Amino acid sequence: MDKMLRNKKAIILxxxxxxxxxxxxxxxxxVQSVYYSFCDYKGITEPVYVxxxxxxxxxxxxxxxxxxxxxxxxxxxxCVSQLIVGLIFAALLTNIKKGRNAFKNIIYLPCVLxxxxxxxxxxxxxxxKLGINQLxxxxxxxxxxxxxxxTKGYIILPMWVIAFVSLWQYVGQSMMLYMAQISxxxxxxxxxxxxxxxxxxxxxxxxxxxxxxxxxxxxMSLNAIGSLKFFDLxxxxxxxxxxxKTEVLATHLYQQGFKYFKYGYASAIGVVLLILCLxxxxxxxxxxxxxxxxM
Amino acid sequence: MKKRRLLATLMTAxxxxxxxxxxxxxxxxxxNNSGSGSSATTNNNGGGSSDGVQExxxxxxxxxxxxxxxxxxxxxxxxERFNKDFEGKYHVTPITTNLEEYYNNLNAHVSAGETPDVxxxxxxxxxxxxxxxxxxxxxDEYLNKDxxxxxxxxxxxxxxxxxxxxxxxxxLNTAAACCFYNTEMFEKAGASxxxxxxxxxxxxxxxxxxxxxxVTISAGTAxxxxxxxxxxxxxxxxxxxxxxxxxASWEDGKLESVGNKxxxxxxxxxxxxxxxxxxxxxxxxxNEEAAILIQGSWVIGQMNGANPEFESxxxxxxxxxxERLIAKSDSLCMSSTTKYPEASAALIKYFTDDTxxxxxxxVGGKIPVTNVxxxxxxxxxxxxxxxxxxxxxxxxxxxxxxxxxxxxxxAHFDDxxxxxxLKDMTPAEAAKDMEDYYKANCRK
Numbered sequence: 001m002d003k004m005l006r007n008k009k010a011i012i013l014x015x016x017x018x019x020x021x022x023x024x025x026x027x028x029x030x031v032q033s034v035y036y037s038f039c040d041y042k043g044i045t046e047p048v049y050v051x052x053x054x055x056x057x058x059x060x061x062x063x064x065x066x067x068x069x070x071x072x073x074x075x076x077x078x079c080v081s082q083l084i085v086g087l088i089f090a091a092l093l094t095n096i097k098k099g100r101n102a103f104k105n106i107i108y109l110p111c112v113l114x115x116x117x118x119x120x121x122x123x124x125x126x127x128x129k130l131g132i133n134q135l136x137x138x139x140x141x142x143x144x145x146x147x148x149x150x151t152k153g154y155i156i157l158p159m160w161v162i163a164f165v166s167l168w169q170y171v172g173q174s175m176m177l178y179m180a181q182i183s184x185x186x187x188x189x190x191x192x193x194x195x196x197x198x199x200x201x202x203x204x205x206x207x208x209x210x211x212x213x214x215x216x217x218x219x220m221s222l223n224a225i226g227s228l229k230f231f232d233l234x235x236x237x238x239x240x241x242x243x244x245k246t247e248v249l250a251t252h253l254y255q256q257g258f259k260y261f262k263y264g265y266a267s268a269i270g271v272v273l274l275i276l277c278l279x280x281x282x283x284x285x286x287x288x289x290x291x292x293x294x295m
Numbered sequence: 296m297k298k299r300r301l302l303a304t305l306m307t308a309x310x311x312x313x314x315x316x317x318x319x320x321x322x323x324x325x326x327n328n329s330g331s332g333s334s335a336t337t338n339n340n341g342g343g344s345s346d347g348v349q350e351x352x353x354x355x356x357x358x359x360x361x362x363x364x365x366x367x368x369x370x371x372x373x374x375e376r377f378n379k380d381f382e383g384k385y386h387v388t389p390i391t392t393n394l395e396e397y398y399n400n401l402n403a404h405v406s407a408g409e410t411p412d413v414x415x416x417x418x419x420x421x422x423x424x425x426x427x428x429x430x431x432x433x434x435d436e437y438l439n440k441d442x443x444x445x446x447x448x449x450x451x452x453x454x455x456x457x458x459x460x461x462x463x464x465x466x467l468n469t470a471a472a473c474c475f476y477n478t479e480m481f482e483k484a485g486a487s488x489x490x491x492x493x494x495x496x497x498x499x500x501x502x503x504x505x506x507x508x509x510v511t512i513s514a515g516t517a518x519x520x521x522x523x524x525x526x527x528x529x530x531x532x533x534x535x536x537x538x539x540x541x542x543a544s545w546e547d548g549k550l551e552s553v554g555n556k557x558x559x560x561x562x563x564x565x566x567x568x569x570x571x572x573x574x575x576x577x578x579x580x581x582n583e584e585a586a587i588l589i590q591g592s593w594v595i596g597q598m599n600g601a602n603p604e605f606e607s608x609x610x611x612x613x614x615x616x617x618e619r620l621i622a623k624s625d626s627l628c629m630s631s632t633t634k635y636p637e638a639s640a641a642l643i644k645y646f647t648d649d650t651x652x653x654x655x656x657x658v659g660g661k662i663p664v665t666n667v668x669x670x671x672x673x674x675x676x677x678x679x680x681x682x683x684x685x686x687x688x689x690x691x692x693x694x695x696x697x698x699x700x701x702x703x704x705x706a707h708f709d710d711x712x713x714x715x716x717l718k719d720m721t722p723a724e725a726a727k728d729m730e731d732y733y734k735a736n737c738r739k
Contacts, residue, residue: 043406044428128567149515149570151717239395241515242569243713258399260703261424263406 030274033267041264043257054268063244064269067252073155074227074248075280077163078170082223083216085167086174091204093175094182104179108172115169119236122165123148126237148238151245158238158246166233170226174219181215182208217288224280228273249273348383349635353642354390354404354411356397365596366468366625366659369651377645385638387413395516395572405430410630412639416464418455418626419697420705425628426463432631433461437640446647446665455693456626464626467646468661470592471681471691472522472621478610480507480586489615492530492556499563502586509563511585513576514716517709518696520568523560523589524712525621525695526614527553535698541738545730554715554722561716569717581605589614591623592681595660599675611680613688620684622691624664700737707732 039047125131126147150157231250240247257266484505499509537543580588660675696705
């Protein structure tokens, strides 16, 4: 092994493909996006440097304000809800013996299905004339809620609906991560806690939770990034409407880039997203302090 | 430890940034390429085949295999006729997408350097978006060949497609925005065809009292609601050119009055107007769930295709209180980068030949742009009503959102009108917002 590590040619040879791929697929596009965010760039003409104009425009863009608010809502909602529901599922499933795999598959299944197809399915379910409302009508409800059209309130009903759909879709991922971590905890630790008189709840609180904390940080970071770049469900369920009220940063970016040819402005939104991702990841890593335990 | 955390943070952020960048880059490819009778190809700008056939692409805003719209079906026929007549020489493959996503997908194709050889576009700022950067090619050379241009009703049909004396798009048909109404519902409710705004409100009151939903409209597809606002602006005497050059102001009270009327009118809309798409709102009408639909006459083909029995119940009247009509044409552009301009021009010509134009009127219910003679007795009844209205109108004007300085300004107007309808803004705030927007973006 040492001999191999001393062979610089081998090191370069093994690292080169990954390095090239990283540079071409990651680094160059990021740098390009940052550069375009300082330009008036329509995609089909040469970019013209305009300094901070795009960022100044962001400050007066009402739709950007709505999109930012909605993205932050998704961020908070998904971090909290997926943490709680994911943990509950993981704790329950690790403690049952029969049907564990079946439940695991059922809960995880939406994660592997196409978000576009799921978005359309839920759009039909929440359509005013189909799905839930038809059932409610049969139950005697005359004016059923307009699940994806209501515009009242600070966080409007369609946002809550989409947030719950996204929880349904992605909670399986959090659950799997927690389950993987829980299954790595030594049984002797659990047994020791039971011998010391702990109930199951106390064991979970004092043994399981501290030991899965590193995974909580990882899962929360993934949730946070996933919810900030949230696009497909919204696009398929509401397309950002009514009147941009369910727009999030990624859908706003898409509309600005592809509808109005404003690639420079769209890149500025992308850079803001990038910064948000960095800040949120740093925040989570700082808040969820993890210590390594011997498991 | 800190370094590790920093590295992990950077990596996750980088992962996310790439996802976004990847999204941008791949959108062109992910657009819905559904061919009509043949598989769509991304081999744009003329993919020549080994047997010498010139392969071109045509991009359109409806799914030709799923649509019931008779105009779209007519376009499908034209494509098939073209491929059959030019077998072994030219071949066109359609790239289709839904209307709402059409421009996003087209723009993605253009940005990726895969501009379709021929593509449909609305005249106005949307066409300007493709003419100014040189995406669309001038077509005068082809129009002047073999007397093609002489087949059109007049040179005036090219007015909206002409830039610096050059024609950049060929119109295929004309449609006028009118009020379509259910004659049976009107009769049962004792309502009469309104001539002015007050009569319109009276008719809506009677329809509502009779238990009908008076008006079906889409605010989910913002331009539908904005079309009504456009007519109300016309009735108030709003002048878009004066607003653009700064000699008039949006805050002169006219737009505020428009907003108030829109709010008054919205009392008669279906409950789901805020989120209904154009297609859903139109379906409400031809499925007899509402009495009035304000829409372009292109809807005739859609209604008669989906519910042929409704034709006999469908009347048409001009938007009350205005003397001019909103008119619009579908137009075809040719890519400036096409490898096969002759094939592309031949395809556009097929859309304006007698067979296609006769179909436009006799089956599709739209107004032809050429001098073709069509059989009025077989054409949809609604077309004759529209033609009557057209004959009596004192002129035409474009859709408001398509008559503003830029596509984005038009979209801003649409959104502002929807905001008034949703009561997110008062009419006075909407007027101020439009004035501020014009000051910041439209006036020099």
